[in-house]
Amino acid sequence: MKVKATSFDIAHRAGxxxxxxxxxLRDSPLVNxxxxxxxxxxxxxxxxxxxxxxxxxxxxxxxxxxxxxxxDPTTDDSLINPFFLSMLGSITRASAQAGYxxxxxxxxxxxxxxxDYEDTNKADGIILLGYGDYVDYRDKLSKxxxxxxxxxxxxxxxxxxxxxxxxxxxxxxxxxxxxxxISIGHKTFAFLGGADKHAPEFMARYQGHCxxxxxxxxxxxxxxxxxxxxxxxxxxxxVESLLPDIESINAFFCASDLIAVGAMQALRDNNVKVPDDxxxxxxxxxxxxxxxxPALTTVAQDTMLAGEALVKNLLLQINGExxxxxxxxVNLVLxxxxxxx
Amino acid sequence: MKVKATSFDIAHRAGxxxxxxxxxLRDSPLVNxxxxxxxxxxxxxxxxxxxxxxxxxxxxxxxxxxxxxxxDPTTDDSLINPFFLSMLGSITRASAQAGYxxxxxxxxxxxxxxxDYEDTNKADGIILLGYGDYVDYRDKLSKxxxxxxxxxxxxxxxxxxxxxxxxxxxxxxxxxxxxxxISIGHKTFAFLGGADKHAPEFMARYQGHCxxxxxxxxxxxxxxxxxxxxxxxxxxxxVESLLPDIESINAFFCASDLIAVGAMQALRDNNVKVPDDxxxxxxxxxxxxxxxxPALTTVAQDTMLAGEALVKNLLLQINGExxxxxxxxVNLVLxxxxxxx
DNA sequence: AATAAATTCTAAATCGTTTAGGTATGTTTA
DNA sequence: TAAACATACCTAAACGATTTAGAATTTATT
Numbered sequence: 021m022k023v024k025a026t027s028f029d030i031a032h033r034a035g036x037x038x039x040x041x042x043x044x045l046r047d048s049p050l051v052n053x054x055x056x057x058x059x060x061x062x063x064x065x066x067x068x069x070x071x072x073x074x075x076x077x078x079x080x081x082x083x084x085x086x087x088x089x090x091x092d093p094t095t096d097d098s099l100i101n102p103f104f105l106s107m108l109g110s111i112t113r114a115s116a117q118a119g120y121x122x123x124x125x126x127x128x129x130x131x132x133x134x135x136d137y138e139d140t141n142k143a144d145g146i147i148l149l150g151y152g153d154y155v156d157y158r159d160k161l162s163k164x165x166x167x168x169x170x171x172x173x174x175x176x177x178x179x180x181x182x183x184x185x186x187x188x189x190x191x192x193x194x195x196x197x198x199x200x201x202i203s204i205g206h207k208t209f210a211f212l213g214g215a216d217k218h219a220p221e222f223m224a225r226y227q228g229h230c231x232x233x234x235x236x237x238x239x240x241x242x243x244x245x246x247x248x249x250x251x252x253x254x255x256x257x258x259v260e261s262l263l264p265d266i267e268s269i270n271a272f273f274c275a276s277d278l279i280a281v282g283a284m285q286a287l288r289d290n291n292v293k294v295p296d297d298x299x300x301x302x303x304x305x306x307x308x309x310x311x312x313x314p315a316l317t318t319v320a321q322d323t324m325l326a327g328e329a330l331v332k333n334l335l336l337q338i339n340g341e342x343x344x345x346x347x348x349x350v351n352l353v354l355x356x357x358x359x360x361x
Numbered sequence: 362m363k364v365k366a367t368s369f370d371i372a373h374r375a376g377x378x379x380x381x382x383x384x385x386l387r388d389s390p391l392v393n394x395x396x397x398x399x400x401x402x403x404x405x406x407x408x409x410x411x412x413x414x415x416x417x418x419x420x421x422x423x424x425x426x427x428x429x430x431x432x433d434p435t436t437d438d439s440l441i442n443p444f445f446l447s448m449l450g451s452i453t454r455a456s457a458q459a460g461y462x463x464x465x466x467x468x469x470x471x472x473x474x475x476x477d478y479e480d481t482n483k484a485d486g487i488i489l490l491g492y493g494d495y496v497d498y499r500d501k502l503s504k505x506x507x508x509x510x511x512x513x514x515x516x517x518x519x520x521x522x523x524x525x526x527x528x529x530x531x532x533x534x535x536x537x538x539x540x541x542x543i544s545i546g547h548k549t550f551a552f553l554g555g556a557d558k559h560a561p562e563f564m565a566r567y568q569g570h571c572x573x574x575x576x577x578x579x580x581x582x583x584x585x586x587x588x589x590x591x592x593x594x595x596x597x598x599x600v601e602s603l604l605p606d607i608e609s610i611n612a613f614f615c616a617s618d619l620i621a622v623g624a625m626q627a628l629r630d631n632n633v634k635v636p637d638d639x640x641x642x643x644x645x646x647x648x649x650x651x652x653x654x655p656a657l658t659t660v661a662q663d664t665m666l667a668g669e670a671l672v673k674n675l676l677l678q679i680n681g682e683x684x685x686x687x688x689x690x691v692n693l694v695l696x697x698x699x700x701x702x
Numbered sequence: 703a704a705t706a707a708a709t710t711c712t713a714a715a716t717c718g719t720t721t722a723g724g725t726a727t728g729t730t731t732a
Numbered sequence: 733t734a735a736a737c738a739t740a741c742c743t744a745a746a747c748g749a750t751t752t753a754g755a756a757t758t759t760a761t762t
Contacts, residue, residue, distance in 0.1 A: 074718035077414035415748035
């Protein structure tokens with residue numbers, strides 16, 4: 021049976037006290053350089069590693085962040101929204117960079133996650149990642165705040181939700197891409213994506229969309245609005261529901277790339293040519309969007325930057341500061357699906 | 362400033378000793394039911410949560426698993442192989458189900474991850490997830506084993522690598538899909554995917570491919586082998602390199618769906634029709650494969666099952682058992698890209 | 703009524719660190 | 733030469749739980 025070396029073992033071998041070992045390993049100037057080197061050598065030889073449980077207990081911190089993923093409960097269990105995954109990647113890397121470990125967990129409504137990480141000292145802070153819909157969790161967020169838990173939420177900064185949040189400028193994204201569609205000649209639209217309080221991000225995109233229509237002098241009824249959640253299936257059936265008067269639509273603005281992928285599939289199955297008969301644009305710039313046929317014009321959220329911002333902001337909170345909410349900029353990615361670029 | 366309640370606070374209020382509190386909260390029969398209820402009520406009221414650091418330290422375990430993701434270092438940093446992500450999802454859920462937290466971390470060659478989790482008592486066991494290529498890490502795996510660290514590797518069970526592993530039957534997958542291609546009339550092939558020691562999974566698929574060709578009585582030189590790593594770009598250029606004599610190829614067997622997506626893109630760009638001019642099949646059944654044009658025929662690995670198997674196996678190890686390696690079955694997913702089904 | 707057994711609780715040791723404070727040395731300063 | 737000060741180390745007390753051993757109380761048995 022393997023038995024782990026402790027700082028006492030090292031102390032014994034080095035002929036010093038255990039506290040000196042602890043100090044030496046953390047390069048404290050309170051211990052002589054020679055002694056330090058000797059202790060470190062022995063530590064290495066014994067394959068010694070600081071026990072994080074003991075260390076964390078003593079220091080009352082864990083140098084660990086918890087990432088809580090809130091998935092659209094309607095989605096198939098095994099699939100994860102690619103956009104989240106991209107965020108997950110950048111968050112993982114950003115926290116590693118900062119010297120923090122990352123606990124990942126999927127949540128659903130029933131869990132009382134609001135207490136389970138920081139309260140137990142398993143994490144120093146929590147990152148909440150979901151598609152903007154925290155409406156049902158609002159009271160839990162309040163509780164988090166009340167408990168002075170450090171947490172940050174991915175989503176639109178607004179007053180409705182307690183706590184700090186970071187999100188991309190969905191309004192601007194919806195505005196920009198719609199303006200582009202108009203600028204290349206499209207005049208009538210369909211917006212695919214549920215824009216109610218349960219999807220504040222989709223809502224903002226839709227509002228940006230409408231604003232652009234107005235500001236370009238088009239009549240507001242030049243766009244139609246169809247419900248859809250962020251899945252391919254949902255995009256597919258959204259298009260199906262619009263087939264009867266498909267000729268009256270110049271362009272589809274899909275609230276997410278997944279919706280767009282499904283939408284294009286539906287169009288293809290019904291012999292509607294993209295972009296010749298109708299334009300399609302998406303939102304998120306997920307990895308596949310480059311490889312659809314035709315390649316999808318979309319709005320890119322810089323997930324690298326966003327992940328870093330989330331982690332940085334959270335760490336500031338942990339260090340006792342009160343960092344402000346943040347709105348991240350957004351970029352158009354012009355590809356073939358929208359027609360003449 | 363928030364100050365956390367400890368078991369002493371509860372003991373004080375309840376008028377019992379702290380040890381009684383500890384027992385009561387863990388439903389020990391050593392404490393009277395009435396006392397238990399009272400203590401639990403007080404705990405709830407004070408919003409008490411067991412400090413995991415203290416608890417773990419005392420119990421010498423962490424009830425946490427660490428997932429180490431090894432990415433093809435050639436891949437863009439921000440992108441993650443969708444297949445891994447799918448595994449990540451199922452592993453996360455499986456460990457949550459088992460009452461374990463999950464630490465996620467991306468690794469690269471330079472890190473000395475081989476010591477960093479279990480040795481520090483941050484995790485009770487480690488899951489290694491990569492595209493089969495652990496060749497360069499073999500000595501690190503040995504070290505893990507030597508240290509009696511609990512770990513499990515995703516990949517082909519073989520004697521070359523130390524430790525237990527679970528993987529899908531790549532040979533069978535390659536065999537099955539090739540046989541299907543032959544059964545619907547294809548006679549000449551190209552295999553896209555580096556099949557050297559750095560990609561044992563691709564290698565096994567290739568070997569299954571060749572076996573099927575032989576067993577169906579076709580000449581072995583009816584297949585060509587082109588190097589590619591698991592990215593769309595790589596698939597794209599692999600196809601480009603074959604363009605000169607594209608007419609001599611009936612079907613492309615891509616070692617992964619990502620390669621297939623890139624390959625189909627390249628074929629489209631060069632006016633080669635799939636599946637009319639040439640068939641294309643992939644491997645992995647990633648989410649997009651259903652939405653490519655045409656939909657991709659591929660080999661599905663049941664990631665749900667695989668994630669559960671990994672976690673279950675690791676937990677057995679943690680509990681002192683010696684579970685065997687496992688080969689998971691594989692399923693053909695027939696869609697349009699391979700031609701007549 | 704005395705003894706044994708069962709129940710319920712307490713005290714203290716333990717996990718492996720970190721860190722405040724103390725104690726020898728030797729070196730400088732007035 | 734004693735006071736003042738570094739230097740290099742050590743002792744011991746946390747941190748907050750779990751758990752062993754044993755004490756106190758109640759209940760059962762003879």
